[in-house]
Amino acid sequence: MYVPLAPPPVQDPSPLAPSSVQLRLFCPGTSPAPMTPGDGLSPQMRVSEFLPIYIACRNDRRDQQRPLTRQTRDSLAGAIRRWVEITGDPPLRAIWDEDSCRAFVRGLKDRFPKIALETIRKECRQIQSLLDLAGPAGPDNRFGPSELGLFGAIPGHAGIARRAPTIPAPRSDDAERETKPFWTAADADAFRAACCWARRPRLPGQNCPAAAWWLAAIDVVQGAGIRRRTLLAFQRDWLDADRHLLDIPGAAIKSGRRTTIYASRLVREAIARMPTGQTVFPWPYTIGLVHVEFRRILSFSMIPQAKREKAGFHCLRRGLGDQLAARDRQTAQGALGHADWTTTREHYTQAATQALATGPALEQLAEEILAGRVESRGSRVES
Numbered sequence: 001m002y003v004p005l006a007p008p009p010v011q012d013p014s015p016l017a018p019s020s021v022q023l024r025l026f027c028p029g030t031s032p033a034p035m036t037p038g039d040g041l042s043p044q045m046r047v048s049e050f051l052p053i054y055i056a057c058r059n060d061r062r063d064q065q066r067p068l069t070r071q072t073r074d075s076l077a078g079a080i081r082r083w084v085e086i087t088g089d090p091p092l093r094a095i096w097d098e099d100s101c102r103a104f105v106r107g108l109k110d111r112f113p114k115i116a117l118e119t120i121r122k123e124c125r126q127i128q129s130l131l132d133l134a135g136p137a138g139p140d141n142r143f144g145p146s147e148l149g150l151f152g153a154i155p156g157h158a159g160i161a162r163r164a165p166t167i168p169a170p171r172s173d174d175a176e177r178e179t180k181p182f183w184t185a186a187d188a189d190a191f192r193a194a195c196c197w198a199r200r201p202r203l204p205g206q207n208c209p210a211a212a213w214w215l216a217a218i219d220v221v222q223g224a225g226i227r228r229r230t231l232l233a234f235q236r237d238w239l240d241a242d243r244h245l246l247d248i249p250g251a252a253i254k255s256g257r258r259t260t261i262y263a264s265r266l267v268r269e270a271i272a273r274m275p276t277g278q279t280v281f282p283w284p285y286t287i288g289l290v291h292v293e294f295r296r297i298l299s300f301s302m303i304p305q306a307k308r309e310k311a312g313f314h315c316l317r318r319g320l321g322d323q324l325a326a327r328d329r330q331t332a333q334g335a336l337g338h339a340d341w342t343t344t345r346e347h348y349t350q351a352a353t354q355a356l357a358t359g360p361a362l363e364q365l366a367e368e369i370l371a372g373r374v375e376s377r378g379s380r381v382e383s
Contacts (some may be wrong), residue, residue, distance in 0.1 A: 035227045045150060047130055048080050054130050069256040081121040086111065090133055092150045101127075101167040117170060124169035135164030180192045181307040182322050182350055183315040188222050194301035201283055207275050214297065217281055219270035221313050224261050225320040225335055227254060228290060228313045234280040239263055239271055259337055321348030 041053075055076070057111055059067045068076070068345075082091065086107030095101065104127065108120045121139075135141055136149035151162040196216070198210035217231060221267045224246065240247065246261040253259050261269075264276040273282050283290060291312060307315070316334065321344055324332035 004053070041150065044091045044093065045134075046091055047095075047127065048084055048089050050092070050130055050134055050150075051076065051080055054133050057133060071254070075122070076126050077128040082108065082112075082123060083127055095131065095165055096152075101131075101165050105168060105170065121169050124167045128164075128167045128169070130165070131164040136162075180347070181309065181311050181315050182320060183303075183307065183311075183319040185319075185322075186221075187303050187307060187319070188218060188316060190302045191298065192218055194297050197300045198293065198297055200285065200289060203276070203282060203284070206277075206282075212273075213281065214293075216270040216274050218316070219266050220281075222316045222320065223264045223266035223270070225260070225317050225337075227317065228287075229254070231281055231313070232283050232287070232290070234271075236271065236278050236280050239268065241268065244268065253335060253341070263267075319350050322350055325349045 055068060055073060083104060088105050105120065105124060106121065108115060128294045132141060134150040136151075149162070149164070151164060192215055195211045195214040198214045200210055201213055202210065203213075220226065220234070221228075221231060226248075230248060238246050238248055240263075244263050246263045246267070248259045248261060250256045250258045271280055276282055294312060298311055303311075321332050321336050324335050325344065325348070329341055329344065332348070333341050336344055336346075336348060338344045
């Protein structure tokens, strides 16, 4: 059982007193101005209270980092809720060492036993980013409060700023990596055969049975490697039928960057046979029912039981990455829209494929992939 963390005994309270700390927020291109008590910056602030300041700094267009997307803000809010529930949201001055932060990691593991390791790592990184901003200003923290930051000085060493504490996030090799299914073309065909059992969505007046909706959706996801959110937001005018390209706006992409995807024949035919309007895959229900219906169809399929665990649309995306990586890793990385090959290698390829993945593609190999493999699977480039 975890109780709210109590502030540790302070040997020298004077460096930590709000009145003795000149707090300023650094903004690029401007002169830092002293903060007043009314600005709300104080060592007594809590992480949840510091969140709006973090979002405002990240959304400043003068910062070199990309502004936070709505999904990232929602994810941050979720991490803060868990932080408050587990630690009680102590003041920043009370979070002074790794022992204070270690309770958060233990709480995530104990209170949420089904939470994935990567989710724990992500939420630890998110809380860490807030703590880093609250630390002393410097070359790596241009927006941070100046001098002592919000963590004050080291007791007994007035004027030496205490750095932001580090959350000991678990590493990927601290636990066995969870097994995620990779669907092959045969698995996708087995799922298509079970789509006749689909009940949702029901679209009155659009002459689009539920089975036809799912058949087209599987073709688009398998052929283009898009995520579920992009599928449900899919607009018909994204397709340039003459150039065989899909122009997807950043609002529909996880990375938030406008993306151009090669539209294979599989994708073009699936879009053409959908009798819906501008929104190609309308879903008049909650987002959670997509997965519920997916699991229901899956229960009627002949897909092996081992590949049904934790199955979803992402199984097709992982299958696409695994098949492309077997030919060329650069093509697989570009097709999935990843900025780093490490993400593709660790989460979208199997061990046998990782040994086959090679370096940058030769021009001849790239043309072969575009003419052959990509014609049936997909490729993308970001702009």
